[in-house]
Amino acid sequence: MATRWGICSAGKISHDFMVAMKTLPPEDHQAVAVAARSLDDAKKFAKTHNIPRAYGSYEELAKDPNIGSYNKKNWLHHVVVGLRPKHDSLCADVVYIGTIQTNHLSSCLLFLNAKKPVLCEKSLAMTTKEVKEILACAKKNNVFLMEAIWARFFPAYREIRRLIAQGEIGDVRMVRSEFGLSVLPLPRLELKELGGGALLDIGLYPLQFSLMVYGGERPESIKTEGVILDTGVDETLVVTLKFSNNRMAVFTSSSGLQLHNDAIVVGSKGLIRFPSHMWCPEVMVVNGKETKYPLPEPHLPLNFVHSTGLRYEAEEVRQCLLKGMKECPIVSHADSLLLAEVKEEILKQVGVTYD
């Protein structure tokens, strides 16, 4: 049976997510409802993406019985007996939260408490405290939750994890990465009340990359230098992380500077490089040898670069749900918590806090 998606927010990333979903088999993925704060927006979005139902509030989506809540008994029944369960007890349905991040806490709690599995855009929340609240809610309700760090499901990211685990470049000692876009002025990245600041949005990518390479280990030291906007949020940050056994990472994050946006992972026996688009790479170079991982073409214009790559996390979520998992090991709850804690420490060092 198809995974039936509820789409929370009719914004830019939700649009791209829908375009990406169209690159997957319709028998596996279907968007069945969309909710926006404005019913008109939801209707327009539903029309564009051929979604049956549109809601003018997130609460209505949370109550939609067509997006099934996880039910182990029915899931087992389906898997073992091969019978089609009723639509309100399907195991692989999920809500995608594509709202701005100041809204993530309330939306996550809304859908998790409605027993609906959730894929929530990154950053999962504004603070460590909020992240803990969301994770506790998922656990309490025994419902799947994942932070939508789509980068980690790209084929090149899967391959880099495999190569590192197999010792292809020996012992990894350095990760250097950067993500900077010259996108200011842009309220979403400038204004604190909209969850602004580069780190929680752009900078999350090189940070999660660094943490991924070192297997989710907590850095022993964090050193930050940066440029803070008059609005009180970070524009540009340079962050150095030191892990156990003299392993290091350094990354740059910026909403004001268009950087080269490559990444390297340096080991005792070699070097792996994403020559560009480190957050959504189509090319990887391993010890000088280049491999391409081309993305499918979109059927509609995209808002963001390489967004058809959102297909990989969508399919990953489906596979996790089909297996009855409550979290994805590639972006685990522990990963989200560590990310939140490290982000908070980085921002504290340059005087940025969110209440």
Place this chain on the structure above:
Amino acid sequence: MATRWGICSAGKISHDFMVAMKTLPPEDHQAVAVAARSLDDAKKFAKTHNIPRAYGSYEELAKDPNIGSYNKKNWLHHVVVGLRPKHDSLCADVVYIGTIQTNHLSSCLLFLNAKKPVLCEKSLAMTTKEVKEILACAKKNNVFLMEAIWARFFPAYREIRRLIAQGEIGDVRMVRSEFGLSVLPLPRLELKELGGGALLDIGLYPLQFSLMVYGGERPESIKTEGVILDTGVDETLVVTLKFSNNRMAVFTSSSGLQLHNDAIVVGSKGLIRFPSHMWCPEVMVVNGKETKYPLPEPHLPLNFVHSTGLRYEAEEVRQCLLKGMKECPIVSHADSLLLAEVKEEILKQVGVTYD
């Protein structure tokens, strides 16, 4: 008349310097003597590079009358009247010091006090105190002195200075560069008594690049994280510099890790990149457009990468001497002093000091 070079040290870099000199017109550059601590080494080097005289001590080279000392009167006579001055009063002769850096202080003082112009390999000395002593000695003797930061005379480096000055990429806000080689074990880089430590050797390149881009301005803040060898010197450093007006630089230096060794300069209107070999680039990319600056082929095998590019600093020294200059504005005495002070602060932050 030719610039007549005295070569102090018959080591690896001196060899490459000689090979590079052979790519310049012999009527402009001639090596007339070489000195080593061992006469045999000096003789062997002299034979390889067709140098007339070989000495078993640096003192003998300092006394060699065939390497003329600067004399303004004779220089003016030469330029104005066009007469050939006597060989002991030529204005464009110079000693190249290619010894290990623990020796630089004593050798610089030796040749400067002998009124011989000096091109001394980087790092100019081990400490700020030593650098000040050398600069004062050059001033006292009114003799040309330059730290051999050969990178700055590469055509691509000249071009990047021109482009930045002309505002080609707008206001520069970020410099990111790295130089790391996996060369350990190597006594010269590991042992404190040999002047070991990556920063003074390898790390000098991205540091001088950062300082050059910002016009020799002193950074307002320096933050360092790193890995220190058991021998007490730095193996890997990540350094973040912040300059006035929110301009930043970050660089990595390593004697233990083979990095990608690129560099980018990011401005409000574009990006300039050395895709590799940032310390001796043959390629520069300006806003996506690549230009090649090929180096001449060596007539003998080289010890270091792209060493025929030493030709550019050799010719620059000649031009400075022909103009009667006492320092080169591209690597000025103030540049050498700032470099020394910033290096010392960086090393202090990770607990490395040289006595």
